[in-house]
Amino acid sequence: MNRGRLAKYSLWQFRDFVFERGIAIVLIGFLWGYVTFEPMRKMLGPQWTGDQRSPVWGLAIQFSSAVVSLAVLIALNGITSGDRKNGYYRFLFSKPISPVAYYAQMFFVYLVGVLLAMLILSSLLHIILPAFSVLYFLLYVALIYMAMGGIGFFLSVATRYDWVSLAAVWVGARILRAVYGAKNDWRSKAVELLPPVHRVDDVANSLIGNGTAHTSDIVWLLAYGLLFFVAGLVFLRKGSLAD
Amino acid sequence: MSRPRDADYSASAFVIEFKSVGKTYRSLLGNSVKAVEEFSLVVRAGEILGIAGPNGAGKSTLIAMMLGYLRPTTGSVEIDGSSPRHYVERNGVGYLSELVAIPPKWRAQTALVRSATLAGIPDAEIPQRVDYVVDLLGLGEHRDKKVKALSKGNLQRLGLAQALLRDEKILVLDEPTHGLDPLWTQRFRDIVDDLRRPDRTILIASHNLDELQRLADRVAIIDRGRLQRLVSTGYEHAAPAQTRFRIAVAAGHDLVRAAFPQAEEAGRDEFDVTVSSLQQLNSVLGDLIAKGVLIASVVPERSVLEQQFREAVGES
Numbered sequence: 185m186n187r188g189r190l191a192k193y194s195l196w197q198f199r200d201f202v203f204e205r206g207i208a209i210v211l212i213g214f215l216w217g218y219v220t221f222e223p224m225r226k227m228l229g230p231q232w233t234g235d236q237r238s239p240v241w242g243l244a245i246q247f248s249s250a251v252v253s254l255a256v257l258i259a260l261n262g263i264t265s266g267d268r269k270n271g272y273y274r275f276l277f278s279k280p281i282s283p284v285a286y287y288a289q290m291f292f293v294y295l296v297g298v299l300l301a302m303l304i305l306s307s308l309l310h311i312i313l314p315a316f317s318v319l320y321f322l323l324y325v326a327l328i329y330m331a332m333g334g335i336g337f338f339l340s341v342a343t344r345y346d347w348v349s350l351a352a353v354w355v356g357a358r359i360l361r362a363v364y365g366a367k368n369d370w371r372s373k374a375v376e377l378l379p380p381v382h383r384v385d386d387v388a389n390s391l392i393g394n395g396t397a398h399t400s401d402i403v404w405l406l407a408y409g410l411l412f413f414v415a416g417l418v419f420l421r422k423g424s425l426a427d
Numbered sequence: 428m429s430r431p432r433d434a435d436y437s438a439s440a441f442v443i444e445f446k447s448v449g450k451t452y453r454s455l456l457g458n459s460v461k462a463v464e465e466f467s468l469v470v471r472a473g474e475i476l477g478i479a480g481p482n483g484a485g486k487s488t489l490i491a492m493m494l495g496y497l498r499p500t501t502g503s504v505e506i507d508g509s510s511p512r513h514y515v516e517r518n519g520v521g522y523l524s525e526l527v528a529i530p531p532k533w534r535a536q537t538a539l540v541r542s543a544t545l546a547g548i549p550d551a552e553i554p555q556r557v558d559y560v561v562d563l564l565g566l567g568e569h570r571d572k573k574v575k576a577l578s579k580g581n582l583q584r585l586g587l588a589q590a591l592l593r594d595e596k597i598l599v600l601d602e603p604t605h606g607l608d609p610l611w612t613q614r615f616r617d618i619v620d621d622l623r624r625p626d627r628t629i630l631i632a633s634h635n636l637d638e639l640q641r642l643a644d645r646v647a648i649i650d651r652g653r654l655q656r657l658v659s660t661g662y663e664h665a666a667p668a669q670t671r672f673r674i675a676v677a678a679g680h681d682l683v684r685a686a687f688p689q690a691e692e693a694g695r696d697e698f699d700v701t702v703s704s705l706q707q708l709n710s711v712l713g714d715l716i717a718k719g720v721l722i723a724s725v726v727p728e729r730s731v732l733e734q735q736f737r738e739a740v741g742e743s
Contacts, residue, residue: 193544271528275589278494278515278522278599279545426496 190281190289197290201259201297209255209298213305220247221312234314236393244313248306248321249388252328253354255301259294259329260336261347263287264420269344273425283425284417291337291413295329320395324388327405334409335379338416341423357381380404442507442597442628443470443493449501450488450652462488463652466502472596473625477643477660478632479736485652486632487525490601493630494522506597519546521595525602525632527586531575535566535585538574542589560588563618565611579606587615591622598622598629604638616641640732648739655739658732671728672708674698679720686711699728 224240225232232238264287267273277283299322306321335353340346357378364371365382383401391397450463463485470476478486491497492504495512506514514520529538539560543553561570564584569577577585583606590598600619604612619642622629633639639646640660648656674690675697676683683698684690690698702708712722729737 189544189547192550193541196541196544270530271524271526272530273496274494274522274524275529275542276545277496278520278590279542280516280519280547281545282516424497426491 190285193281193286194289194293197293198297201294205258205261205294206297206301209258209301210304212254212258213251213301214308216251217247217305217309221309225312234312236315238313238315240313241315241393244309244316245388245392248309248316248392249324249328249384251305252302252325253332255298255325256329256332256336257347257350259298260333260340260350262340263290263294263337263346264340264416265344265346268425277425284420287337287341287420288417291333295326295333298329299325317392317395321392323395324391327387327391327402328384330413331380331384331405331409334411334413334416338412338419341416341419353379354381380408442472443630444468444505445489445493445502446505447502448489448492448499448504450485450492450497451500461652463492463499466649466652466654468647468654468657470628470630472628473623474645475619475623475629475631475643477639477646478630478649479634479636479639479646479732480649481740482634484649486649487601488652489649490599490630490632494520494599518597519593519595521590521593521598523583523586523590523600523603525605527582529574529582529585529589531573533574534570535572535574535577535581536561536570538585539570539589539592543592546593548593556592560591563591564588565614580608580611583607584611587618591618596627598627599632600630601632603631603633604635612638636730636732636736640730646732646735648736650740656735658735660732670703671699671701673724673726673728674700674712675723675725677721677723679715679718682715682718682720686715696723 220243221240224243228239232240235241238244262269267276273283276286302322302325303318306316306318310316310318332350332354336346336350339349339353343349357375358381360375360378361382364375366372380401383405387397387401387405445466445468448463448466449461451459451461453459466485466489478489480486488497492499493506493511495510495515504511509517533541536557539557540553543556548556561567564587566581566584566588569581569585572581574582574585583603587600587603590600603619604615607615616638619629619631631639631642643660646658646660647654648658673693674683677696680696687698687700690700693699700708702711708725712725716722
């Protein structure tokens with residue numbers, strides 16, 4: 185029996201992340217942040233303050249939360265479906281490695297990559313907005329990566345159009361909750377089963393702002409993502425690697 | 428190493444067993460296509476098995492099931508008693524796919540180093556293993572090129588190089604000489620001949636019947652997803668199939684015409700002759716040589732395999 189050296193290969197996976205996704209995430213986040221905050225900084229002049237009472241604090245939370253969602257979309261795009269579409273699975277999985285272990289490792293290597301990209305961006309934001317806590321922000325990044333990324337991973341295993349599906353699920357869940365969430369019928373109960381996107385705003389405000397969040401929100405988001413992540417691994421184990 | 432005869436297969440433990448394997452592709456609209464049907468075959472250690480069939484016959488589907496990339500709809504495939512996926516995950520196989528798919532931005536050298544890491548080769552041995560396959564496949568001047576910059580032939584050689592990095596017990600080569608020039612096609616044949624080993628099984632899927640005739644011990648001819656024939660390529664089986672030959676003569680043309688009154692002149696110095704058996708052919712040629720005729724070549728009009736292939740595919 186021979187086993188491939190997956191742990192060693194994680195360095196290659198990380199390199200792939202940096203060159204194929206990480207640099208793009210940092211560049212997009214930087215440019216987006218620059219065009220968002222620089223004009224405001226000029227406009228506000230001495231009124232610009234770096235604390236949480238700053239007029240741009242709310243915007244900073246919204247912006248950073250949106251960048252995290254975008255980063256997760258970019259990171260998870262084609263994480264498994266890309267190898268199927270391009271036929272690379274033939275090259276990879278004739279070697280003595282398990283596809284389940286390979287992609288599970290890749291998921292967590294990409295988490296590290298997203299955290300590093302977000303560390304760079306949040307450090308820049310921290311320079312102009314000192315109240316913005318890099319540590320709290322990274323906790324939020326890890327939580328959203330697990331919640332949104334878990335679903336994205338499952339969709340990448342199950343479909344070819346993973347980032348489109350993930351965006352549709354994420355936005356669709358928000359819309360359906362907004363429309364049916366308040367009604368007191370079966371539809372409001374049904375939308376409870378959708379991804380807990382509505383909790384993201386509350387969590388973003390409290391976690392990025394103060395480093396706290398309702399335990400139930402965190403558990404719900406984490407559990408939802410993990411459930412889909414595990415379902416993706418089971419699907420990978422039971423299904424076919426080839427399309 | 429010489430080819431084992433049929434008796435040797437029964438003595439060795441089987442490695443790969445297809446048990447009534449079937450694969451049906453179903454679309455979302457309910458349409459279905461049977462790619463493979465009721466395919467049963469045992470491939471033993473030490474054997475080189477060829478898989479031949481027209482386009483769309485089911486060769487690649489069969490290989491995908493054998494490597495565990497696809498699950499059969501019916502039946503099963505076993506490698507050394509395990510499911511294919513289980514076997515591959517534990518042991519690995521050397522696999523050259525029909526379409527060599529390696530990320531185009533990787534350099535050839537990087538692809539081989541990554542491949543070696545995934546194959547479980549220790550760090551200290553990777554440089555020498557990579558150098559070995561680079562030399563074997565003549566990739567020295569291309570090792571720093573990106574995959575997208577490689578020609579079809581060089582990409583094929585890179586695909587073969589990554590399959591040969593480790594000393595695998597199972598090698599699966601899908602259209603291995605596709606895109607190779609005649610020089611490298613011959614070199615490939617020499618390499619495969621050198622890879623023959625009593626504990627190694629090699630599967631070669633190819634359209635090139637001449638290649639399979641030269642390399643394989645047996646050839647499974649499949650068409651429309653079914654095993655049509657299993658042909659042994661040894662010449663001891665050749666007699667019934669081969670009755671027509673092209674003989675090239677350097678001297679003694681008249682004697683050849685006299686010995687084969689029915690011979691048709693196929694061109695300068697060449698005759699097409701029909702014989703009833705190999706024994707008759709050898710007997711007549713022996714007499715001609717004894718009388719001073721210089722025979723330059725004797726080539727069957729169709730190889731055993733080609734004859735069988737035409738019959739099998741034509742009959743199905």
